[in-house]
Amino acid sequence: MNALAVNARVVAALGARSVKQTFRRPQLVAPIVIFPTLLLAVQTGGAGRAVDLPGFPEVDNFLSFMLAGAMLQSCLLAGNTGGIALAVDLEIGFTDRLLAAPISRFSIVLGRLVGTAALGALTALWFIAIGLIFGASFELGVPGVLLMIVLTSLAAVAFGGLSAAIALYTGQASIVQGLFPLIFVILFLSSAFFPINLLLEPAASVAEYNPLSFIVEGIREPVIGSLSAETVAEAFGAIALLMAISTGLSAIALRRRLRVG
Amino acid sequence: MNLAADLATVRVLIRRASNELLRVPGAAIPGVLAPTIFFLGLSSVFGGLTELTGFDTDSYQSFILPVSLLQGAGFTGAATGVNLARDIEQGWFDRLLASPAPRPALLAGMVLSASLRSLIPAVVLLAVGFAVGVDWPGFGGLVLAVFCVMATGTIAACWGVTLALHYKTQSAAPLMQAGMFVLVLFTTAYAPIELLQGWLAEIARINPLTQVVDAARLGFTGQPITWADTWPALAALAGLLAVLSWFALREMRRTSL
Numbered sequence: 001m002n003a004l005a006v007n008a009r010v011v012a013a014l015g016a017r018s019v020k021q022t023f024r025r026p027q028l029v030a031p032i033v034i035f036p037t038l039l040l041a042v043q044t045g046g047a048g049r050a051v052d053l054p055g056f057p058e059v060d061n062f063l064s065f066m067l068a069g070a071m072l073q074s075c076l077l078a079g080n081t082g083g084i085a086l087a088v089d090l091e092i093g094f095t096d097r098l099l100a101a102p103i104s105r106f107s108i109v110l111g112r113l114v115g116t117a118a119l120g121a122l123t124a125l126w127f128i129a130i131g132l133i134f135g136a137s138f139e140l141g142v143p144g145v146l147l148m149i150v151l152t153s154l155a156a157v158a159f160g161g162l163s164a165a166i167a168l169y170t171g172q173a174s175i176v177q178g179l180f181p182l183i184f185v186i187l188f189l190s191s192a193f194f195p196i197n198l199l200l201e202p203a204a205s206v207a208e209y210n211p212l213s214f215i216v217e218g219i220r221e222p223v224i225g226s227l228s229a230e231t232v233a234e235a236f237g238a239i240a241l242l243m244a245i246s247t248g249l250s251a252i253a254l255r256r257r258l259r260v261g
Numbered sequence: 262m263n264l265a266a267d268l269a270t271v272r273v274l275i276r277r278a279s280n281e282l283l284r285v286p287g288a289a290i291p292g293v294l295a296p297t298i299f300f301l302g303l304s305s306v307f308g309g310l311t312e313l314t315g316f317d318t319d320s321y322q323s324f325i326l327p328v329s330l331l332q333g334a335g336f337t338g339a340a341t342g343v344n345l346a347r348d349i350e351q352g353w354f355d356r357l358l359a360s361p362a363p364r365p366a367l368l369a370g371m372v373l374s375a376s377l378r379s380l381i382p383a384v385v386l387l388a389v390g391f392a393v394g395v396d397w398p399g400f401g402g403l404v405l406a407v408f409c410v411m412a413t414g415t416i417a418a419c420w421g422v423t424l425a426l427h428y429k430t431q432s433a434a435p436l437m438q439a440g441m442f443v444l445v446l447f448t449t450a451y452a453p454i455e456l457l458q459g460w461l462a463e464i465a466r467i468n469p470l471t472q473v474v475d476a477a478r479l480g481f482t483g484q485p486i487t488w489a490d491t492w493p494a495l496a497a498l499a500g501l502l503a504v505l506s507w508f509a510l511r512e513m514r515r516t517s518l
Contacts, residue, residue, distance in 0.1 A: 035439070038443060042450065043451065044461075045460065047310060047452060049310075049456045053310075184299070188298070188301070189305075193307075200308040
């Protein structure tokens with residue numbers, strides 16, 4: 001068997017392990033699924049009349065607008081959870097055993113990220129199902145839904161890469177877990193939950209340049225039906241930027257860990 | 262029953278919880294950080310909602326701060342359950358059960374310490390709130406809000422203790438936190454009741470904590486503090502405390518060495 005096939009098998013096995021690990025531990029599932037779902041429910045019911053505000057985009061209902069924010073929140077948390085699980089593997093010595101095995105070092109990190117991508121896709125499906133049940137209309141139909149799933153999965157990989165880099169650098173789950181509040185800071189400073197033109201300053205100014213705003217608009221527009229090539233390109237561009245940063249940081253952190261031990 | 266001995270037990274348990282805070286100050290950070298981020302974030306994101314007809318105030322920061330205060334109390338109170346689960350896992354709680362201290366005194370010690378600990382996020386939130394322009398609620402409004410915070414912390418602790426005694430593992434922590442999250446946010450947290458939509462409006466009407474949120478908010482939104490607006494909150498807090506402390510005591514009596 002050639003090296004590529006071996007590494008592909010390793011990545012697939014580690015990815016499957018990552019997904020199973022998440023679903024076996026309620027404390028890992030809760031932040032990814034339950035918390036964003038509860039927040040979506042509260043915000044939709046509590047701030048639903050926001051669609052009457054002057055300047056709010058044309059949408060069927062507030063749920064249609066909010067779905068993308070919930071999906072992005074969920075995949076950010078999925079990425080963080082992947083980082084926590086990687087740090088736990090480092091703490092208990094599982095990663096050391098993998099490093100001693102005759103496999104590529106990057107396939108160890110990639111395996112974790114493939115699992116995170118799968119979780120991103122699953123959370124996308126979860127929120128699409130919620131949207132369908134509770135009255136969101138997916139204006140662009142199946143192609144739009146597929147685009148949402150792809151963007152959410154890739155975004156989860158990008159965020160997972162950042163968490164993995166921190167996990168590899170620190171080797172401590174508690175530090176990666178400490179990113180949890182930071183996730184909400186960057187979410188609130190984006191257009192995840194409200195249109196940029198209706199955010200208060202300084203959040204509005206920050207949101208204009210926050211990569212999360214570009215990603216969330218790419219996920220949102222297939223729901224509200226105003227998708228443009230520019231929005232899609234910006235969403236993929238923002239994800240590519242985050243992936244490049246996270247890959248670079250992960251590579252540096254992995255090399256350091258191998259050097260330091 | 263020896264009341265003096267019971268009070269001494271309660272005092273010692275409160276002091277132990279305080280020592281824990283002094284020795285591990287970082288343990289208080291999550292309970293402070295999360296509601297503060299939510300306060301600043303929600304007021305930046307949903308600040309424009311006050312333009313809708315039906316809001317009593319034009320400051321969303323003043324409207325949402327009491328919710329964050331109660332959220333902080335909820336998280337801090339629920340953390341008492343997580344700490345108890347840790348004590349159960351490590352065997353320390355068995356030693357408490359083996360002591361001659363009555364179960365109600367043990368429960369009182371734990372939940373009263375939570376009510377005091379809930380003041381930590383409250384003080385930070387109030388400082389941050391006033392710094393960013395939250396309206397001064399007046400002395401009466403502040404006292405009422407602080408009372409609601411401490412009582413909510415006590416209720417959250419009863420909830421956390423019940424789950425900790427039932428599941429006996431720290432893995433139940435998300436359930437403890439999520440329970441309080443739901444109780445606090447499925448109210449008029451984001452908007453007045455007449456602006457809530459669909460099922461949330463129905464849930465908020467029957468959620469007893471809605472009365473508490475509304476009462477804690479009175480001073481901040483410039484409403485007069487009247488008995489008519491306050492007693493439903495006091496009744497809701499008393500009812501929740503009675504029910505949840507009964508469950509906590511039942512679990513405690515069922516817990517054997």
